[in-house]
Amino acid sequence: MDNPLLHPSRNLVRGTVFMAIVWVAATVGYMRAGWSFQDAFYMVTLTVFTVGYGEVRPVDTQFLHWVTIGTMAVGCTGMIFLSGALVQFMTLNPLQQLLGGRRVQSEIDKLEKHIIVCGYGRIGLELAKALKDGRAPYVVIEQDDRRVAQARDDGHACLQGDATSEALLLDAGIARARALVTVVPNDAANVFITLSARSLNSAIEIIARGDAVSTERKLVHAGANKVVLPTHIGAERIAEILLFPETSRFIRESERMRELEKQLRNLGLVIEVVVAPEDGALTNLTIEEIESRTNSAFFVVQIDRRGGDSITSPDKKTRVESGDGVAVIGRSAQAINALFAAPRQTGRSGRLR
Numbered sequence: 001m002d003n004p005l006l007h008p009s010r011n012l013v014r015g016t017v018f019m020a021i022v023w024v025a026a027t028v029g030y031m032r033a034g035w036s037f038q039d040a041f042y043m044v045t046l047t048v049f050t051v052g053y054g055e056v057r058p059v060d061t062q063f064l065h066w067v068t069i070g071t072m073a074v075g076c077t078g079m080i081f082l083s084g085a086l087v088q089f090m091t092l093n094p095l096q097q098l099l100g101g102r103r104v105q106s107e108i109d110k111l112e113k114h115i116i117v118c119g120y121g122r123i124g125l126e127l128a129k130a131l132k133d134g135r136a137p138y139v140v141i142e143q144d145d146r147r148v149a150q151a152r153d154d155g156h157a158c159l160q161g162d163a164t165s166e167a168l169l170l171d172a173g174i175a176r177a178r179a180l181v182t183v184v185p186n187d188a189a190n191v192f193i194t195l196s197a198r199s200l201n202s203a204i205e206i207i208a209r210g211d212a213v214s215t216e217r218k219l220v221h222a223g224a225n226k227v228v229l230p231t232h233i234g235a236e237r238i239a240e241i242l243l244f245p246e247t248s249r250f251i252r253e254s255e256r257m258r259e260l261e262k263q264l265r266n267l268g269l270v271i272e273v274v275v276a277p278e279d280g281a282l283t284n285l286t287i288e289e290i291e292s293r294t295n296s297a298f299f300v301v302q303i304d305r306r307g308g309d310s311i312t313s314p315d316k317k318t319r320v321e322s323g324d325g326v327a328v329i330g331r332s333a334q335a336i337n338a339l340f341a342a343p344r345q346t347g348r349s350g351r352l353r
Contacts, residue, residue: 012089015082022048022075029067043068048075107157108173111137116172118163118193119184120147120156123209123230127181128156139172164192169200179205187215191222198223226332271301272333274340278322281342288316294339298330 023044030040039056046053048071059068114137117124124140131138132155140158142148151158161168163184174180174197182193190208197206208224210216216227276283282290287300303311306323320326330336 009089011085012082015078015085019048019075019078019082022071022078026067026071026075029070030064033061033064033067044071044075047071048079050076050079105159105171108139108159108171111139111173112176113178114138114173114176116141116169116174116177116180116197118180118182119209120144120151120158121183121185123183125150125154127183128154132156141168141172164189164196166196166200169193169196174200174204177201177204179207181207181209183209185209185211187211187218191215191218194219194222194224226334269329269331270333270336271327271329272336273304273325273327274337276320276322276324276326276340279344280322280340281344282340283320283322283344286317286319287314290320297339298328298336300326300328302327 023041026044026047027037027040030043031037035043035057043056045051046056047068059065115131117128117131117138117140120128120140120142124142128138128140128151138157140151140156141163142151142158142160143162145160148158148160159168159172163169163182169180180193180197180201182190182197184190184193187210190210194206194208197204205226206224207226207228208219208222210219210227210229213229216229219227282293285293291299300314300320301312303314303318303320304325304327305311306321311318326340328336
């Protein structure tokens with residue numbers, strides 16, 4: 001059953017509409033008895049507010065008696081309801097926010113080895129949803145009122161405030177947390193949050209979002225363990241679709257592969273598609289040579305030749321050629337891309353090494 005106490009704004013609207021109807025009906029009643037609009041409206045106002053200044057004109061007919069009695073009974077009752085709804089609206093919302101905030105803080109105080117998500121924008125929303133689905137302990141920090149309400153409606157423990165505040169990070173349990181992810185859409189704020197988090201917990205893992213490439217180095221210097229550049233990830237994903245559609249469909253669109261990707265993430269691994277550059281350090285090497293040079297940091301699961309042929313589960317002797325799309329499993333997408341993009345080195349004799 002719907003509890004009216006939970007909807008103060010709805011009660012306020014209902015009370016206002018009811019009193020408007022009473023005002024109009026009573027005013028029309030007095031005007032039908034020959035009163036002017038000004039006198040009728042004034043009489044109704046005096047009656048419903050129970051001011052009692054006296055009658056503006058004699059109430060000397062049975063019809064006027066009934067109109068006045070009805071205005072007193074219905075109007076005064078309506079005003080009591082409207083006044084109560086107004087008080088409820090002014091006091092219940094702040095009280096609910098206070099009690100709700102205390103309840104959330106009580107839940108956060110019980111968390112151990114949890115994850116702190118700073119920002120509930122597009123990335124923060126999806127991240128919180130994934131953590132919830134994965135049953136990982138976490139807490140969200142967001143400053144915007146609307147997003148805070150949305151986060152709580154979505155069932156997330158959310159603290160409202162500026163994530164750059166050390167006091168708020170302490171309230172979020174940063175001393176007990178195992179990781180902090182800052183995905184605020186502001187590079188300067190992400191740098192400052194990273195600095196604050198690292199000073200409060202030297203052992204915490206920090207993953208930070210950056211929009212500008214130049215921000216990556218600043219975030220690392222500030223204490224971030226990993227930096228994610230959504231713009232570049234999006235650009236690489238588009239290039240992957242355009243250059244190697246078959247590999248992209250094989251990796252991203254297969255239900256079996258999506259499940260595999262999820263399992264890999266649980267193991268701290270990723271599957272990535274990279275393009276072998278013409279003068280790349282790993283270009284023109286066999287898969288066996290690549291895995292040997294990288295100390296088996298990753299392994300190749302598919303090669304999409306520049307000519308269009310795809311090789312699934314390639315042989316160790318298969319050579320990666322310039323322009324090939326290579327599907328690789330490893331611990332870091334950034335590390336995989338960096339290894340393939342690294343320039344080929346030559347020794348003093350001029351031979352490749």
